[in-house]
Amino acid sequence: MIVGLDVGTTKVCCLAAEEVEGELRALALGMAPSTGLRRGVVVNIESTVNSILEAVRQAEEACGEEITNVVVGIAGTHIKSQQSHGVIALKGGEVTPEDVDKVIEAARAINLPNDRLILHAIPQEYIVDDQGGIEQPVGMSGVRLEARVHIITAGASAVHNLVKCVEKAGLEVDAVVLQPLASAEAVLTEEEKQLGVALIDFGGGTTDVAIFLEGTLRHTGAVGVGGQILTSDLTVGLRTTMSAAEKLKIHYGCCLAPMVPREEYIEVPGLGNRPARKLSRQVLAEILEPRVEELLEIINTELERSGLKPRLGSGAVITGGSALLPGLLEMADQIFELPTRIGFPRKLPGLPEEMYHPRLSTVIGLVLFGRNLGMERPKGIPKNPLKKIFELFGRGL
Ligand SMILES: Nc1ncnc2c1ncn2[C@@H]1O[C@H](COP(=O)(O)OP(=O)(O)OP(=O)(O)O)[C@@H](O)[C@H]1O
Ligand SMILES: [Mg+2]
Structure with missing residues (x-):
């Protein structure tokens, strides 16, 4: 069973799914109102734990199975991202999967203040000797392997508190995933990610932005209102x-x-x-009108700040509960000067039709993400985003 847990500012949502013959099937969905978060971040442990317990209980009742492990999403303005670079010497003359792990590890070695930790390290391109633009370097010959890696960091206390709530609810955290990265799994096509697209998760307490280009995540940002x-x-x-x-x-x-x-x-x-x-x-x-306009202007500034706006060939996709506000698309089209669509989540067999609401993009994406965690490292998605976090926890951060 793969279970996604979206701890949002307005609702906690728990989706249990299973993989049968390579296909994901939804088993049960639980949803409870959330009151313990402000702007995407836990501010009240007890009420958040209660919301999680309720959402999980509903899902357990619906599928008749116990839920023990979850993939949980995190968002908020404490999320930051930066580019990093790693380089290693190739001992065997040919790139092995271990070399790829090592070069990403090298890129992760950045100076981080004590109150931050790495959430994801997403490879952008590999360079073997002087040949750049490589997506999959395993098997290539050379003496030096370099990686350009997009590092996403989070406020340590925000991650600690979220993990604490989930654990207090009796669950084990398999991974902590950046929410817009999960939503992107659920609403974007591969083609959009290749051509360049801005995903905007317009939720209740935050509006998160993630920009994809050439198949991988290039930029993230968040506005603390929804x-x-x-x-x-x-x-x-x-x-x-x-x-x-x-x-x-x-x-x-x-x-x-x-x-x-x-x-x-x-x-x-x-x-x-x-x-x-x-x-x-x-x-x-x-x-x-004026409030939505103000918010879209702030997001537009974020898109411009990324330097990637001229390259967004697939425009913008707005998801999250607030994406359904009539007039939003028309206004976004005008302000962003980009073709914009509403991001409905991808259909999972087993989930009733009325569940395909942009509110559920994150939780459906978490399940899709969770499935990938068990597979070979998919492009752009690290195998175990939490490994480092647990290491840091281990060191008593
Ligand atoms: N049809 C609709 N029109 C306008 N707004 C809507 C509609 N349906 C839901 N919303 C709004 O969507 C918001 C909730 O969205 P969502 O469930 O994505 O947020 P969340 O995940 O709980 O919060 P966040 O991601 O910000 O932490 C609420 O503010 C709600 O009013
Ligand atoms: Mg949300």
Whole structure:
């Protein structure tokens, strides 16, 4: 059984799957509201543990099996990435799989402050002697092997606290995976990753960006706001409760005011015992529009900062729960000046149709990622991203 655990800011989601004759099948899905995270990071261990317990219990009940090990995702603005470079001498005159491990290990040897640790080391290209641009160097002849590696680091305490919550819920962590990397597994095609694409996970508490080019991850970034801020804007702007604002956003929200006919009216519940009011649906859009615009501008700055924007031949893909907000695609198209689509997760046999919501991209991606962990090192994905983390834990970091 392969189990993905997405500990998000608004929900904890647990997806159990199994591999039968090379094909993944979903077995069960559990989902519980999450209240112990802020901006993608655990701030309350006890409530996070409770959400995890509930999501896992639901999944266990649905599939009738005990869940012991999980692949868990991490996100937030504490995630940083940098380029690194490793070089080793080839003793046997030909590159072996061990040499590849060694050169990546060499690239991982970067100076890291005590409060950070390496989450992933993703090979970008190998260079044998002076021949660059090699994707798979095993078997090549030469005397020197170099690797250009993209290193993703995370705040140590954010990782510690997440792992602690999962372990307190009685589970073992098989791997900690960068959330947008997992979502990318679920929503992007190989072709998009080759041609260049920006994946944007517009969740509840964070919006994470991952840029792929030539088949591998090239850049990551995060903005510490997501759909929750839209809900709180509505709470203030419409003078209503959080839960009413959330429902209104999901049923009637739109972030482009001109797309909404002025004569459409919605009922807004009042605060306390004030009566409900009738408001034009356009008022809702007028509140959402500037905030979404601001957020997309920040993401656009991030895309530009990466230096890769002109090379995004496949444009942008927006996933995460907030991706479904009407008007978002049109606005993103304009602001990014890139063709943009909504990223629905890939279908897994066994999962009912109504589950194919962009909210589930991360958890489906975690399962896909988990399957890869047991295979030969797939391109761009390290075999055991957690190995180093456990080593660091072992050293009492
Ligand atoms: N149809 C919809 N229209 C607009 N927003 C929506 C819709 N459905 C869900 N959302 C929003 O999506 C957000 C939740 O998305 P998601 O489940 O991806 O977040 P999360 O994984 O819990 O959080 P994060 O990844 O930021 O830690 C909520 O803010 C919710 O209001
Ligand atoms: Mg999420």
